[in-house]
Amino acid sequence: xxxxxxxxxxxxLSVALAxxxxxxxxxxxxxxxxxxxxxxxxxxPPIVMGDKNFTEEYVLGSLYQQALEAKGYKVTLKGNIxxxxxxxxxxxxxxxxxxxxYTGVIVSxxxxxxxxxxxxxxxxxxAKAFLSQHGFTLLKPTPFYDTDAMGVLKSFASKHHxxxxxxxxxxxxxxxxxxxxxxxxxxxxxxxxKKVYGINPTFKPLAIGLTxxxxxxxxxxxxxxxxxxxxxxxxxxxxxxxxxNVFGFQNVAPIVKASLLKSEGPAFAQTLNKVSSLLTxxxxxxxxxxxxxxxxxxxxxxxxxxxxxGLA
Amino acid sequence: MNSFVQAFKFIGRNGQVPGAPALPSLVHxxxxxxxxxxxxxxxxxxxxxxxxxxxxxxxxxxxxxxxVGNIWRALPSLAVLAIGVAFLGLGLRNVELALIVLAVPxxxxxxxxxxxxxxxxxxxxxxxxxxSGWQILRRVELPLGVPLIFAGIRTAALFVVSTxxxxxxxxxxxxxxDIINNEASYHLSGVLGAAMCIAALALLQDLxxxxxxxxxxxxxxxxxxxxxELDAIGPPLAETV
Amino acid sequence: MIVFAAGxxxxxxxxxxSSSAYACERANRLFCSGWVSQNWSSVLWxxxxxxxxxxxxxxxxxxxxxxxxxxxxxRRGWVERPVVIITSIMYTIPSLALFELLVGVPGLGLSxxxxxxxxxSYTLLIMFRNTLTGLREVPVEVRDAAAGMGxxxxxxxxxxxxxxxxxxxxxxxxxxxxxxISLATVAALIDNEGLGAPILQAISNEVFKTELIVAGxxxxxxxxxxxxxxxxxxxxxxxxxxxAR
Numbered sequence: 001x002x003x004x005x006x007x008x009x010x011x012x013l014s015v016a017l018a019x020x021x022x023x024x025x026x027x028x029x030x031x032x033x034x035x036x037x038x039x040x041x042x043x044x045p046p047i048v049m050g051d052k053n054f055t056e057e058y059v060l061g062s063l064y065q066q067a068l069e070a071k072g073y074k075v076t077l078k079g080n081i082x083x084x085x086x087x088x089x090x091x092x093x094x095x096x097x098x099x100x101x102y103t104g105v106i107v108s109x110x111x112x113x114x115x116x117x118x119x120x121x122x123x124x125x126x127a128k129a130f131l132s133q134h135g136f137t138l139l140k141p142t143p144f145y146d147t148d149a150m151g152v153l154k155s156f157a158s159k160h161h162x163x164x165x166x167x168x169x170x171x172x173x174x175x176x177x178x179x180x181x182x183x184x185x186x187x188x189x190x191x192x193x194k195k196v197y198g199i200n201p202t203f204k205p206l207a208i209g210l211t212x213x214x215x216x217x218x219x220x221x222x223x224x225x226x227x228x229x230x231x232x233x234x235x236x237x238x239x240x241x242x243x244x245n246v247f248g249f250q251n252v253a254p255i256v257k258a259s260l261l262k263s264e265g266p267a268f269a270q271t272l273n274k275v276s277s278l279l280t281x282x283x284x285x286x287x288x289x290x291x292x293x294x295x296x297x298x299x300x301x302x303x304x305x306x307x308x309x310g311l312a
Numbered sequence: 313m314n315s316f317v318q319a320f321k322f323i324g325r326n327g328q329v330p331g332a333p334a335l336p337s338l339v340h341x342x343x344x345x346x347x348x349x350x351x352x353x354x355x356x357x358x359x360x361x362x363x364x365x366x367x368x369x370x371x372x373x374x375x376x377x378x379x380v381g382n383i384w385r386a387l388p389s390l391a392v393l394a395i396g397v398a399f400l401g402l403g404l405r406n407v408e409l410a411l412i413v414l415a416v417p418x419x420x421x422x423x424x425x426x427x428x429x430x431x432x433x434x435x436x437x438x439x440x441x442x443x444s445g446w447q448i449l450r451r452v453e454l455p456l457g458v459p460l461i462f463a464g465i466r467t468a469a470l471f472v473v474s475t476x477x478x479x480x481x482x483x484x485x486x487x488x489x490d491i492i493n494n495e496a497s498y499h500l501s502g503v504l505g506a507a508m509c510i511a512a513l514a515l516l517q518d519l520x521x522x523x524x525x526x527x528x529x530x531x532x533x534x535x536x537x538x539x540x541e542l543d544a545i546g547p548p549l550a551e552t553v
Numbered sequence: 554m555i556v557f558a559a560g561x562x563x564x565x566x567x568x569x570x571s572s573s574a575y576a577c578e579r580a581n582r583l584f585c586s587g588w589v590s591q592n593w594s595s596v597l598w599x600x601x602x603x604x605x606x607x608x609x610x611x612x613x614x615x616x617x618x619x620x621x622x623x624x625x626x627x628r629r630g631w632v633e634r635p636v637v638i639i640t641s642i643m644y645t646i647p648s649l650a651l652f653e654l655l656v657g658v659p660g661l662g663l664s665x666x667x668x669x670x671x672x673x674s675y676t677l678l679i680m681f682r683n684t685l686t687g688l689r690e691v692p693v694e695v696r697d698a699a700a701g702m703g704x705x706x707x708x709x710x711x712x713x714x715x716x717x718x719x720x721x722x723x724x725x726x727x728x729x730x731x732x733x734i735s736l737a738t739v740a741a742l743i744d745n746e747g748l749g750a751p752i753l754q755a756i757s758n759e760v761f762k763t764e765l766i767v768a769g770x771x772x773x774x775x776x777x778x779x780x781x782x783x784x785x786x787x788x789x790x791x792x793x794x795x796x797a798r
Binding site for chain 2: 583642645646647648649650651653654657728731734735736738739742748749752753755756760762765766768769770772773776777779780
C-alpha cells in the first residue's frame with residue numbers, strides 16, 4: 001500500500017510540474033535573441049495579441065509578436081481565435097489589445113459600411129477613421145494586398161469559358177460555392193455577389209483550409225480563396241475576375257488599442273510599421289507557401305524572415 | 313437572460329438573423345441533424361446489436377464485448393474525424409464513421425451484459441420446456457434484456473445527437489452544427505438557439521426510445537426495473553469490470 | 554501620408570532549402586516522418602502536455618465537486634434529483650456550443666479557465682451517479698456490523714462505505730477521464746492548446762494528413778493509456794474485488 005501511495009504521489013507531482021511548465025496555447029516564444037541590441041520594450045507593460053483563423057494570419061501574428069519580443073516587449077499571442085467578427089469582439093471586450101486585420105474587412109465587416117470604397121487609400125482612411133472612433137489605432141499598412149477571390153479548377157474554367165464572376169450566373173442555384181461560414185452574411189461574400197453580379201449559388205460552409213480540397217473532390221465548383229494563397233501558383237486553379245470590386249481592397253495593418261500606444265512608447269509602433277513595410281506580395285506568398293505547402297510552423301518561418309531582415 | 317430571450321426569438325424566426333440575407337431554415341438544419349444522427353445510430357445498431365446479443369447468448373467473448381466497448385468509447389471524436397479526413401476525405405462518410413465509432417460501444421456492451429446476465433435458471437427452465445436456442449433467445453433472453461439493451465441504445469443516441477455538431481468543423485454542412493460553428497453570422501443568440509434545439513432533440517429522441525422500450529418490455533420485467541435506472545438522460549453506469 | 558510601396562525590398566530568405574526537402578509535405582502523403590521529428594518538440598509534445606494538464610485539472614475539480622455532492626446526496630436523498638437534472642442538462646449541451654457560450658461570460662473569455670469550466674461540467678453527471686450508486690450499494694448488513702463494532706458515522710464512511718464503493722467510483726473517474734480527453738480536443742477552438750490545436754491547424758493548412766494522423770493518434774493513445782492506468786489503479790486499490798471473482 002505504501003509503495004502504491006508513493007507511486008501515486010509521484011504521478012501527482014509530475015503532473016503538477018507539467019502544469020507549471022506548460023504555458024498553454026498562448027505562446028510566449030523564446031526566439032527573441034541576441035542580434036538586436038536596443039531593448040526599448042524592456043519594462044513596458046505586457047501585451048496580449050490575437051490572430052485570425054487561417055495561414056496568413058498565423059504568419060502575421062508570429063511576425064509582429066517576434067519583432068516586438070526582439071525589442072524587449074513581452075507579448076502573449078492568442079492564436080487562431082476565429083473570424084474577424086469574433087476577433088474584433090475579443091478586442092472590444094479587452095481580451096486582446098491588438099491583431100492584424102485587412103483594411104477592406106474593417107470597412108465592410110466591422111464598420112458595416114455598405115458603400116464599398118473605390119481605392120486602397122480610401123479603404124485605409126475609412127478603416128482608420130472608423131477604428132479611431134472606437135479607441136483603436138490602425139498602424140501603417142503592408143505593401144502586399146490579399147483579397148478574396150472566386151477560385152475554380154482550371155479545367156472547369158476552360159470547359160465553361162469562365163473568366164469573370166458574372167459568368168457564374170449561367171449555373172443558377174445548382175452551382176455549389178464553398179467558403180468560410182461567415183461568408184454567408186458578409187457583403188464581401190454572398191451578399192455582395194448576389195447584389196452586384198446577380199449570382200445565386202448553393203452555399204457550402206467550409207473551414208478555410210478546406211476550400212481547395214473541396215474543389216479537388218468536386219464537393220464545390222467555386223471556392224472562396226485568397227489571392228496570396230500559394231496553391232494558386234500550382235497552375236491547377238484559376239481565379240475569376242471581380243471587375244466591380246465586391247471583394248474590395250485588402251492591405252493588412254495591425255489594429256492596436258490607442259491607449260496602449262502611449263504606454264508602450266514610440267518604439268512599439270515603429271517596430272510594427274517596420275515589419276509591415278517589409279511585407280511585399282512576394283514575401284508573404286513565400287512565407288504562406290512555407291507554412292501551407294511545406295508545413296513548417298509559422299513561428300519558425302517568421303523567425304527566418306525577421307532574422308534575414310535584421311529584426312529578430 | 314437577454315441572450316435566452318434572443319435565442320428563443322431566433323428559433324421563432326426559423327433560424328433567420330435580422331439584417332442578414334436568407335439563411336438555411338432551422339427546420340431544414342434540424343432535419344439534417346436528425347438524418348445524420350439516424351444513419352449513425354442505425355448503422356451502429358446493425359453492427360453492434362446482433363454481435364452483442366449473440367456473444368451474450370453463447371456466453372462467450374466477454375472480453376471482446378466489454379473491452380472493445382470500453383476501448384472504442386475512449387476514442388476522441390474529433391481525433392477520429394481528423395484521421396478519417398486523412399483517409400476518407402471530407403463529407404458524410406467520414407462524419408458517419410466518427411458517429412458509428414461513438415455509438416457502437418454502449419450498444420455492444422449493454423447488449424452483451426443484458427443477454428449474458430439473464431438468470432441461468434430461467435434459461436434452463438425454458439430449455440427444459442423444449443425451447444430451441446433461437447426460441448430461448450427470442451422469447452426469453454431478449455424480452456428480459458430489453459431494459460439494459462435500450463439503456464445502451466439511448467446512451468448511443470444521446471452521444472450521437474450532441475456530436476453531430478462537431479462534424480461542421482471538418483467540412484460537413486447541413487446540420488445544426490453549421491449554426492454553432494458560425495457565431496460570426498448567427499451571433500451568440502443563434503448559437504444558443506441551435507444548442508437548445510440540440511438539447512431538445514436529445515430529450516425528444518430519449519423520450520421516443522423510452523416509449524419504444526416500454527412497448528417492448530414484458531409486463532413482469534417492468535415491475536422490477538425502474539429502480540435500476542436512475543434517470544432518463546445520461547450515460548449508463550459504468551461496468552465495474 | 555499612407556505608404557503602400559515598400560521602402561526598400563525585403564530580404565526573402567530561403568525557407569528550408571531545396572524543394573525536395575519538403576517533397577513529402579508538399580505531396581501531402583499519409584505520413585511524413587521528417588515532419589514529425591522536426592515538429593515533435595515544438596508542436597506535438599507541448600500539445601500533449603497541455604492536453605494532459607487540461608484533463609487532470611478538469612477531472613480533479615470535477616471529482617471534488619461530484620464526490621462532495623454524492624456524499625451530501627447519500628445523506629439527504631432529496632438532493633439527488635435536482636443534481637441529476639442540472640448535470641444532465643449540462644451534459645446534453647453540445648460541447649462546441651458550450652465553449653462558445655462560455656466565451657461570452659464576463660471574466661472567462663478565450664482562456665484555459667473557460668475550457669476547464671466546460672470540461673468540468675461534463676464530468677459531474679458521470680462521477681456523481683457512479684459514486685452515489687457505489688455508496689448506496691454498500692450492503693446494510695455491513696454498515697450494521699460497523700455500527701456494532703462501535704464505529705461512528707464518519708469512520709464508517711471512511712473505513713467501510715468509501716472503500717466498498719471504490720470500484721464504482723473509479724469506474725466513474727475512468728469514464729470522466731476519457732470523456733474529458735475527447736472533449737479537450739474541441740476546447741482548442743477557444744483556448745488553442747492541447748491536441749485539438751494541431752488538429753484544427755492541420756485542417757486549416759490544406760488538410761495536412763501527417764499532422765491529423767499523428768495528433769489524432771496521440772489523442773487516442775492518451776485516452777487508451779489513461780483508461781488502462783485507471784484500471785490498474787482500481788486493481789491495486791481493491792485487491793479484494795479480484796479475489797471475489
